[in-house]
Amino acid sequence: MSDVQAMEQLVLKHQALKKEIGKIIIGQEEVIDQICICIFAGGHALLVGVPGLAKTLTVNTLSQALGLNFKRIQFTPDLMPSDILGSEILDETRQFKFIKGPIFANIVLADEINRTPPKTQAALLEAMQERAVTIAGHHHHLDLPYFVLATQNPIEQEGTYPLPEAQLDRFMFAIKLDYPSFEEEIQVVKSTTSDSKTTVNALFSADEILAIQQLIRRIPVTDHVIEYAVSLVSKTRPNTQRTHPMVATYLDWGAGPRASQNLILAAKTHAALKGKFSPDIEDVKAVAVGILRHRIIKNYKADAEGITEEMIIKELL
Numbered sequence: 001m002s003d004v005q006a007m008e009q010l011v012l013k014h015q016a017l018k019k020e021i022g023k024i025i026i027g028q029e030e031v032i033d034q035i036c037i038c039i040f041a042g043g044h045a046l047l048v049g050v051p052g053l054a055k056t057l058t059v060n061t062l063s064q065a066l067g068l069n070f071k072r073i074q075f076t077p078d079l080m081p082s083d084i085l086g087s088e089i090l091d092e093t094r095q096f097k098f099i100k101g102p103i104f105a106n107i108v109l110a111d112e113i114n115r116t117p118p119k120t121q122a123a124l125l126e127a128m129q130e131r132a133v134t135i136a137g138h139h140h141h142l143d144l145p146y147f148v149l150a151t152q153n154p155i156e157q158e159g160t161y162p163l164p165e166a167q168l169d170r171f172m173f174a175i176k177l178d179y180p181s182f183e184e185e186i187q188v189v190k191s192t193t194s195d196s197k198t199t200v201n202a203l204f205s206a207d208e209i210l211a212i213q214q215l216i217r218r219i220p221v222t223d224h225v226i227e228y229a230v231s232l233v234s235k236t237r238p239n240t241q242r243t244h245p246m247v248a249t250y251l252d253w254g255a256g257p258r259a260s261q262n263l264i265l266a267a268k269t270h271a272a273l274k275g276k277f278s279p280d281i282e283d284v285k286a287v288a289v290g291i292l293r294h295r296i297i298k299n300y301k302a303d304a305e306g307i308t309e310e311m312i313i314k315e316l317l
Helices: 004-022 029-041 054-067 080-087 118-130 165-170 182-194 204-218 221-233 243-250 257-273 281-292 300-304 308-315
Strands: 044-048 070-074 086-090 096-100 107-109 132-135 138-141 147-154 173-176 252-253
Touching: 004 054, 004 204, 029 044, 029 054, 029 147, 029 173, 029 204, 029 257, 029 281, 029 308, 044 054, 054 070, 054 107, 070 221, 080 086, 080 118, 096 138, 096 173, 118 132, 118 147, 118 165, 173 221, 173 281, 204 257, 221 257, 221 281, 243 252, 243 300, 243 308, 257 281, 281 308
Parallel strands: 044 147, 044 173, 070 107, 107 147
Antiparallel strands: 086 096, 132 138
16 A cells, blocks of 8 residues: 555544544544544653543543553552552562563553652653663563553642653643533533443554554655744743743743654644645644643743743744
């Protein structure tokens, strides 16, 4: 199959995927679009929202529709790194035997990731970056494709720990979930309080998703689109030549090179899912807020004046 045919097939399969997810998840179109971009680009996603907005249900439904092996880790204040990665035990023959933890799956849902201390959060770092974990000096490769989809409650809530910047930077997207509209909530209540059972069909295989990720990387990008993405990221950095005036006033820290890489990968995927054979500046703009939101650190002046990350990014765009 040629790349052109593969791209056309991807558009159709993506529409079918959204329809399948729509059997269970009502509304949240933009959230599902961003998670799909993340998965087809080979990234990880952080879902941020108050409890009860179907974050966990969305990830569970998606893993079923993608036909992938799925594990859920409930992050709690007493969770240890070995509870995530696994540990070595002595078996009957007095040999060390490695028991795999829940991180060994295609899709790992890190539920309420900011409820656990940074020591345990850091257990995910190597897995997210290298697709491998090192335990007792042994290197264990994870099955591909591999995604971490984490959910997070807003930081202001009781008993939460802010995620370290190095951890945040590993997430391609930070996706904000809002309350459903009045009509959507009526639909949610109707569908969840009746006895009807809905089954989600698997539309993909692991190999198909890996092939899509390779296809996305083969999409050509013009130099001016790459320059636009890098220019946008460099404007977020205080005390540099390209610093935007609003950034100089309200930000302590800007986005690193990983943001530029993710902008281009996400723009390629956004274009492909819309049936375009190469991304343009509009595709970069469409994914910019989700990719930059968690990579810029506001200062106390921004907090005092009620300036949000979204306001700063929209000003840069």
